[in-house]
Amino acid sequence: MSEWKTAITDDKDGGGRIRGYKIEELIGGRSFAETAWLLLRGELPEKNQAALFDAMLVAVADHGIAVPSATAARIVASGGNSVNAAVSAGVLAAGDFHGGAIEGCMRMLAAAAQAPGDAKTVATEVVEQTEAAGIRILGYGHKIFEIDPRTTRLFALARELGINGKHMAIAEEVARALSARKGRPLPLNVDGAIAALLLETGFPPETGKAVFLIGRIAGICAHVVEERSREKPFRRLGEDEYRYDGPPPRDLPSK
Template identity: 45%
Template sequence: MKCKTAVSHLTDDDLVIRGEKLSSLVAEASFTDAVFLILSGRKPAAKESRLFASILTSIIDHGTGTASALTSRFVASTGNALNASVAAGVLALGEYHGGAIETAMRQLADVKDAKAFVAEALKEKRRIMGFGHKVYKDEDPRVTQLYGIAEEVGYESPYLTLARDIERELAVQKGKKLVLNIDGFIAAALLGMGFPPEVGKGVFIIGRVPGLVAHAVEERQREKPVRRLDEADIEYDGK
């Protein structure tokens, strides 16, 4: 079987990833810089390195109640192996949980004017991905921190400015604040770093897997086998 790839190739004495020897990366690069390299094909600039690392940290976990964490725990509770439990959690990531980054990247990439974009979206009743949150109504604290880090290191991107402009226009035109959430920020940041939308969900998966591992392992260590919903929490409305 023949295959063409620009990702990596094995030589007689090393593995080359995107033109860089793995042995050199082991000695010189952080894990997040290596992730940036293998996904984008280039090493990050210092400003990008700091922000990208913080982005991955910001999505490492978001509580036991998330769909992915609960799924990993339920699957682990039935005696499945760690890889199956974590894979189940990853499969729970969808358009409204972890998968919004890719869609938000595609939307932001096509926006020329925030005011016109919001007006058209509201008129057509089209969902604007990356805005609004079930828990955070005034601001997403993760986004606040990430904007602070971007300012601290001097990282600038027109997409980060655009995301804030859309947030303001939503408040004005909708009459209700929909906060820029972590998906929206990451979408804007990744576009500014040159990542294609197809990578969006992948970045979220990379950041969230450590959290899923922790939940699955804890479930096996601390809980009794086989989780089940309490019948008192289930309302039957059939015949």
């Protein structure tokens, strides 16, 4: 087998080192959020970056039982499967429309930030071009919120911490332009907000889904533990929760 290489963790040096730092020194010396940043980025974050990254992870920790990751995890747990199997199902349920919007929005904002013009001009062009191409802009709109309170808090915290750049400005202007064009509120949701903030703190787009999963897996685990500890096994839909819409009863024709 060919040689495997990693620049993340050296397990051959006593207790091990993450990106060169002794694990026993990181224990109690840095938070989980800072260590996750270190694992992904290779360097420790500045204090303001660490505080904002921790807030991002909190923002995506859970969003109730009705979202795909929680529902999938609980259904698999209800079938009598192990914790790791149920949690894996929840992770697999996170896709382009559930958590994965962060990466897509990051790519859009990163490209937009390279365009000439102020944030409002660039945002208007983004909305016009994507609509003409029939492309959905990820990171905007919400089934419940007209203004996503998580976005409001994250952006306020970022500015308190001195983080307030072009990606944030474009993200906000896209929400305004998109809402005006559609004639209804299409807010910057938590995925879009995190996309902008990850770019402001130097993360590449390919880390978007990973950051979502680092935060959300805590919530998925909680749903699995709760399902296994207090719910009856074998969940199934009630008869009032589904309907058949196929062919009516019919006789099988003779051969």
